[in-house]
Amino acid sequence: MIYKDYGNTGLKVSAIGMGCMRYDEADVAAGRLEKCADVALYAHSKGINYFDTAPYYCEDKSEEITGIALAQLPRDSYYISSKANIGTTGKLINADTFRARLEKTLKRLKVDYLDFYHLWCLLSLEDYKKQSDALYTFFEQAKADGLIRNIVFSSHMPGDELEIVVASDRYRGMLIGYNAMNYQFRQSGIDAAYKKGMGVVVMNPLSGGVIPSHPELFSYLTEGTDLTVAQAALRFVASHREISIALNGFTTIEHVDDACRAVDNLVEKPARDITREMANKGVNLNNLCTGCGYCDECPVGIEIPKYMDAYNQKILGDSITDRLKWHWSLPKETAATCTACGKCERLCTQHLPIIARLAEVAIAND
Ligand code: SF4
Ligand code: SF4
Structure with a gap:
């Protein structure tokens, strides 16, 4: 050891x-x-x-x-x-x-x-x-x-x-x-x-x-x-x-x-x-949110990295709602308050479709 x-x-x-x-x-x-x-x-x-x-x-x-x-x-x-x-x-x-x-x-x-x-x-x-x-x-x-x-x-x-x-x-x-x-x-x-x-x-x-x-x-x-x-x-x-x-x-x-x-x-x-080292190797993770937090300036206060982490679970075949509820203690309904201003997508290091993902999170049932 x-x-x-x-x-x-x-x-x-x-x-x-x-x-x-x-x-x-x-x-x-x-x-x-x-x-x-x-x-x-x-x-x-x-x-x-x-x-x-x-x-x-x-x-x-x-x-x-x-x-x-x-x-x-x-x-x-x-x-x-x-x-x-x-x-x-x-x-x-x-x-x-x-x-x-x-x-x-x-x-x-x-x-x-x-x-x-x-x-x-x-x-x-x-x-x-x-x-x-x-x-x-x-x-x-x-x-x-x-x-x-x-x-x-x-x-x-x-x-x-x-x-x-x-x-x-x-x-x-x-x-x-x-x-x-x-x-x-x-x-x-x-x-x-x-x-x-x-x-x-x-x-x-x-x-x-x-x-x-x-x-x-x-x-x-x-x-x-x-x-x-x-x-x-x-x-x-x-x-x-x-x-x-x-x-x-x-x-x-x-x-x-x-x-x-x-x-x-x-x-x-x-x-x-x-x-x-990981930045050069982790190419397979491009459609996953990396949690870098650069987008986290939402004018309506949505904690975007946490919601995108929950969406990661869907990509990986797991449950969005379980992640939000048990890991983050966040309601999925907050995702629906997005006004689609686009600020976060302009800031996203992975160029992720955050607005569309939030819309999916808002109605997730799994
Ligand atoms: S697009 Fe939605 S989530 Fe992104 S900053 Fe604007 S209101 Fe917030
Ligand atoms: S900037 Fe993009 S990759 Fe980084 S936390 Fe926000 S959504 Fe995730």
């Missing part, structure tokens, strides 16, 4: 982290939690030292399962991360409900402190402000009390909005979705975090399975290697100098072995170099 710096914290983390949201569904449902925990123990035996969990994952059993594994390991041999937001504290949002949630997480994980505690799932700057105003002081108090070591955040915001959160100087690291499909969408945020000395953890390196399920589109990632498309996509993320950890969800020990192989002899490069 390759180890990287988690920003300037002094912590050395494995280039592959375990995202603890893919424990075997049948085993979880049947209560075979020790069997699930064996996968986490196997990951640790392969050198993985970063485990990312949260309330509600795996029918709300992920923290408990992960705790079964962690209890069998020396406390200084791993880093554990979990998450909280105003959705986890219950209806009453105050210091007591925040602390009760945190203590429940600690108890389930069988640890005295968390290495990383995320202000969870910031969807927009407005959402960030709301969550931060409500909870940040509770995070600080928990840190002062020794219950958490590092305050971090997780987000689906685009790069320019991530830059604003990074500039707040409140966080030691961030967890974001980033992969070979959407890398331009968040790259400026990664650059900003790296310059600040923050750790960067990446979730969704396979774009929710979209990349490995379309090997013909992403075969260029494997050039010069004997890796599978999935492994190459994971390596793509891990090879970024600015990224500390690529999270991967494991259901079986074979998944662990696959992911570890992806970073054998890893060579790190600056993100900008990787972008340049």
